[in-house]
Each structure stands twice: as structure tokens, then as C-alpha cells.
Amino acid sequence: MADIQTFEKIKDIRDKEKREKQLFHQEAVDIFERKAEQLYDALKKKETAVHEFNRKLSEKTVQAGSFIQHQNYIARLEKKIDSLQPAVQQARVKMQQSQSKLTEAHVEVKKYETLIENKYLKYQNWVKSEENKHMDELSMQQYLNFQNR
Numbered sequence: 001m002a003d004i005q006t007f008e009k010i011k012d013i014r015d016k017e018k019r020e021k022q023l024f025h026q027e028a029v030d031i032f033e034r035k036a037e038q039l040y041d042a043l044k045k046k047e048t049a050v051h052e053f054n055r056k057l058s059e060k061t062v063q064a065g066s067f068i069q070h071q072n073y074i075a076r077l078e079k080k081i082d083s084l085q086p087a088v089q090q091a092r093v094k095m096q097q098s099q100s101k102l103t104e105a106h107v108e109v110k111k112y113e114t115l116i117e118n119k120y121l122k123y124q125n126w127v128k129s130e131e132n133k134h135m136d137e138l139s140m141q142q143y144l145n146f147q148n149r
Contacts, residue, residue, distance in 0.1 A: 004119045011112035018105035025098040032091040039084040046077040 053070050 004116060004123065007112055007116045007119060011109060011116060014105065014109045014112055018102070018109050021098065021102045021105045025095070025102045028091070028095040028098040032088070032095045035084065035088045035091045039081065039088050042077055042081045042084060046074060046081065049074055049077065 049070070053074070
């Protein structure tokens with residue numbers, strides 16, 4: 001029984017580590033979502049700006065100053081997009097790594113749960129076997145006592 005308690009303590013420690021990894025993973029997911037949302041917003045702004053500029057060009061002539069200003073705005077958005085893409089990729093990699101560590105921790109906890117369950121079943125079978133032996137002994141003694149009368 002002490003053996004099972006030892007494994008229970010180890011499982012509790014592994015479970016605590018798993019919860020810590022879950023928090024770390026959730027934080028990594030949140031960071032990835034924020035960065036991806038920033039990238040999405042920048043891409044959406046660029047798409048809208050390009051669409052709006054093309055619409056204005058098709059409707060009428062555009063002044064040179066407005067044309068340059070719009071191209072500069074699109075260039076700034078492209079720079080922002082270019083700087084956000086590596087950040088999003090890094091956040092994705094961190095999120096995937098934390099997912100992998102979380103999965104490993106979950107497997108580790110599951111191993112100990114299975115081990116504890118098997119040990120407990122083995123212990124129950126041993127107890128049942130001992131009870132049966134004891135009952136056999138008692139019945140044998142009763143039989144012998146009955147024969148001796």
C-alpha cells in the first residue's frame with residue numbers, strides 16, 4: 001500500500017507540472033492570437049486601402065500628392081506586415097512547443113494514473129487471495145474439528 005501512496009505523490013507532482021504547462025501553453029496561445037490578430041488587421045487595412053485606391057483611380061483622375069500619400073501609406077502597412085510576420089511565426093513556434101510539452105506532461109500523468117490503477121488492482125487481488133487462503137484454512141480447521149468428534 002505504501003508503494004501506491006508513493007506513486008500517488010509522484011502523480012500529484014506530475015499533475016502540478018502539467019497544470020503549470022497548461023498555463024504556459026494558454027499564455028503562448030494568447031500571445032499568438034494577439035500577434036496574429038495584429039497581422040490580420042494590418043493585412044485587412046492594406047487590402048482596404050488598395051481596393052479604395054483602385055476604386056478612386058477607376059472613377060477619376062487622382063492628384064499626384066494624393067497618389068504619393070496613398071502609396072506611402074501602403075508602403076508603411078507593408079513594412080508593418082513584414083515586421084509582424086516573423087513575430088507571428090515565432091509565437092506560433094512557441095505555441096507549438098508548449099503544446100508538445102503539455103502533451104508530454106499529460107502522457108506522464110496518464111502513465112502514473114495507469115500504474116497506480118494497476119498496482120491497486122494487484123493489491124486488491126492479493127487481498128482477495130489472502131482472504132480466500134484464510135477462509136480455506138478456517139474451513140479446513142472446521143472440517144478437521146468436525147472429523148475429530
